[in-house]
Amino acid sequence: MSETLTKSAARNIFYGGTAFFFVIFVGLVAHSVSTVNEMAINHPVTPSVARGKEVWEKHACIDCHTIMGEGAYFAPELGNVWVRYGGRDDAAGARESLKLWVKNQPSGIEGRRQMPHFDISEPDLDALVDFFKWTSEVNTQNWPPKVSG
Amino acid sequence: MKYESQKVALYYIAGALGLFVAQILFGLVIGTIVVVPNFLSELLPFNIARMIHTNALIVWLLMGFFGSAYYLIPEEAETELYSPKLAIIQFWLFLFGAAAAVVGYLFHIHEGREFLEQPLWIKLVIVVVALMFLFNVSMTVLKGRKTAITNVLLLGLWGIAVFFLFSLYNPSNLILDKVFWWWVVHLWVEGVWELVMASILAFLMIKLTGIDREVVEKWLYVIIGLALFSGILGTGHHYYWIGLPAYWQWIGSVFSTLEVAPFFAMVVFTFMMVWKGGRSHANKAALLWSLGCSVFAFFGAGVWGFLHTLAPVNYITHGTQVTAAHGHLAFYGAYVMINIAMFTYAMPNLLKREPYNQILNMWGFWITSSGVTFMTFALTFAGVVQSHLQRVLGMGFMEVQEQLGLFYWMRLGAGVVTFVGVVLIVWSLVVPGRAKAAARAAIQPAE
Ligand code: HEM
Ligand SMILES: [Fe+2]
Numbered sequence: 001m002s003e004t005l006t007k008s009a010a011r012n013i014f015y016g017g018t019a020f021f022f023v024i025f026v027g028l029v030a031h032s033v034s035t036v037n038e039m040a041i042n043h044p045v046t047p048s049v050a051r052g053k054e055v056w057e058k059h060a061c062i063d064c065h066t067i068m069g070e071g072a073y074f075a076p077e078l079g080n081v082w083v084r085y086g087g088r089d090d091a092a093g094a095r096e097s098l099k100l101w102v103k104n105q106p107s108g109i110e111g112r113r114q115m116p117h118f119d120i121s122e123p124d125l126d127a128l129v130d131f132f133k134w135t136s137e138v139n140t141q142n143w144p145p146k147v148s149g
Numbered sequence: 150m151k152y153e154s155q156k157v158a159l160y161y162i163a164g165a166l167g168l169f170v171a172q173i174l175f176g177l178v179i180g181t182i183v184v185v186p187n188f189l190s191e192l193l194p195f196n197i198a199r200m201i202h203t204n205a206l207i208v209w210l211l212m213g214f215f216g217s218a219y220y221l222i223p224e225e226a227e228t229e230l231y232s233p234k235l236a237i238i239q240f241w242l243f244l245f246g247a248a249a250a251v252v253g254y255l256f257h258i259h260e261g262r263e264f265l266e267q268p269l270w271i272k273l274v275i276v277v278v279a280l281m282f283l284f285n286v287s288m289t290v291l292k293g294r295k296t297a298i299t300n301v302l303l304l305g306l307w308g309i310a311v312f313f314l315f316s317l318y319n320p321s322n323l324i325l326d327k328v329f330w331w332w333v334v335h336l337w338v339e340g341v342w343e344l345v346m347a348s349i350l351a352f353l354m355i356k357l358t359g360i361d362r363e364v365v366e367k368w369l370y371v372i373i374g375l376a377l378f379s380g381i382l383g384t385g386h387h388y389y390w391i392g393l394p395a396y397w398q399w400i401g402s403v404f405s406t407l408e409v410a411p412f413f414a415m416v417v418f419t420f421m422m423v424w425k426g427g428r429s430h431a432n433k434a435a436l437l438w439s440l441g442c443s444v445f446a447f448f449g450a451g452v453w454g455f456l457h458t459l460a461p462v463n464y465i466t467h468g469t470q471v472t473a474a475h476g477h478l479a480f481y482g483a484y485v486m487i488n489i490a491m492f493t494y495a496m497p498n499l500l501k502r503e504p505y506n507q508i509l510n511m512w513g514f515w516i517t518s519s520g521v522t523f524m525t526f527a528l529t530f531a532g533v534v535q536s537h538l539q540r541v542l543g544m545g546f547m548e549v550q551e552q553l554g555l556f557y558w559m560r561l562g563a564g565v566v567t568f569v570g571v572v573l574i575v576w577s578l579v580v581p582g583r584a585k586a587a588a589r590a591a592i593q594p595a596e
Contacts, residue, residue, distance in 0.1 A: 106190065
């Protein structure tokens with residue numbers, strides 16, 4: 001490497017540059033967080049949505065499914081499952097179908113991936129569906145491209 | 150090995166290798182569930198086996214980093230470790246935490262965020278383990294010689310601990326949860342872990358090639374500068390579609406593209422040092438792993454990362470098997486290989502053996518690397534087909550998966566090959582070479 005760059009210069013550039021980029025990053029994240037909080041005014045995380053997220057985490061659904069594209073790739077994307085189940089046109093119908101789906105697992109179909117049975121109470125199932133509905137309403141810059149997820 | 154206290158590294162290397170085998174075994178289990186879906190579906194559901202697979206990986210890599218640091222730091226600082234006893238207690242506590250997590254998972258006791266499934270109390274144990282470790286190595290460096298290598302290594306290790314604290318924060322707003330989840334995941338592997346990787350690589354270069362320290366250390370600062378200048382804002386490549394403003398598409402695309410630079414620099418660095426160094430060290434296997442590490446990290450993180458990092462591409466491939474392909478090659482190339490490079494270098498010194506099982510170790514290198522490479526290709530093809538069918542044509546997820554069976558079988562085959570390679574690696578590191586055993590028998594007088 002060139003003789004003009006000394007080790008201490010390289011070190012100082014590293015520290016200075018890292019601090020510089022980290023400050024910018026923190027600033028941008030702070031701005032992003034403020035936009036998220038603003039969105040939450042009209043699109044609040046209700047106690048039921050929060051409970052739904054807890055149910056989601058209790059059973060580690062994330063280690064089979066993706067949500068907004070993150071998680072495991074074993075089972076369908078659920079960030080927009082509310083939309084896929086027609087929740088935008090028929091909220092009551094979508095709610096029933098989603099709850100029924102979870103209750104009816106596993107399918108037991110030979111040669112098809114299985115979702116386990118989870119004992120989830122009726123109010124918790126409703127909370128879970130509220131969580132899916134809330135998630136489907138986040139402005140994801142139009143992701144996923146198709147309703148198939 | 151110059152300092153008695155470096156020996157504590159043996160605990161960590163042994164623990165890491167054990168968990169490495171467990172990681173691959175659970176990988177085989179989930180690889181099998183994918184192609185034979187009714188396999189174990191009641192007893193050990195996919196999600197449980199997967200969290201064991203991923204957690205075992207992360208824990209053994211961290212354990213390897215700890216062990217590497219305990220080997221490297223006394224030698225660099227030219228002083229005994231501050232407290233070998235504390236290091237041993239730390240090891241058992243960490244192993245206990247890891248074992249408790251796994252047993253808990255098997256009984257469905259876990260939290261529910263990807264990679265951070267450990268129950269709160271285990272996360273706190275990990276924090277305590279990290280503090281014990283940081284105290285120990287920091288005190289060692291403070292009383293000894295301070296080099297750029299220990300400096301960067303400590304910075305990386307402190308960073309690991311600091312960013313891990315974000316795992317304790319779980320807001321009920323899913324968007325904010327994701328924003329800070331990436332502060333652990335991305336700022337680890339594309340931030341502070343790179344500091345650890347680069348500093349270990351620099352240490353190995355000095356030892357294996359005999360190159361001048363001044364040159365290596367200047368490179369080291371340049372490499373980690375490239376890593377953090379790009380990697381910090383590169384976090385933006387995870388902020389495209391999770392409910393954040395659209396500006397991240399520009400920031401993430403530009404800066405994460407630049408993340409290729411440090412990985413490329415590491416390839417140039419390692420090959421230049423070997424070229425210029427001119428020393429022919431007896432431990433050829435350690436050199437092979439070191440060079441392999443920079444090359445595979447460049448392909449896994451750099452090339453496969455770039456493949457899907459631009460926002461318009463990521464829009465289509467996000468959360469498909471393309472991501473899985475990249476995740477495997479990147480973790481293998483960068484962090485599995487840096488650990489095995491260090492173990493391969495350190496083990497003969499720690500055990501006062503000649504590096505005898507080198508040939509077997511190098512077979513392990515080629516077989517494991519072939520396995521992971523083939524797996525990466527299988528998953529990449531699967532991912533491209535999946536992206537097209539599901540994201541362009543709009544076919545349903547399960548329908549698409551049925552089209553991918555062949556790729557998943559190839560992935561499982563590649564996994565079996567990987568497992569064979571891993572067994573060879575572990576064997577070559579743990580079991581004394583036959584030549585050595587024979588030599589010892591010949592030298593030692595009958596008693
Ligand atoms: C050694 C370093 C790296 C490791 C270990 C690594 C590992 C991973 C893993 C495991 C994931 C999946 C995370 C999840 O579960 O959602 C991921 C995602 C991703 N990585 Fe990396 N990565 C590395 C470096 C890079 C680099 C340098 C780039 C860009 C050039 C990159 C680009 C990406 C992108 C764009 C995603 C998101 C994929 C998606 O949208 O689904 N990675 N990485
Ligand atoms: Fe990333």
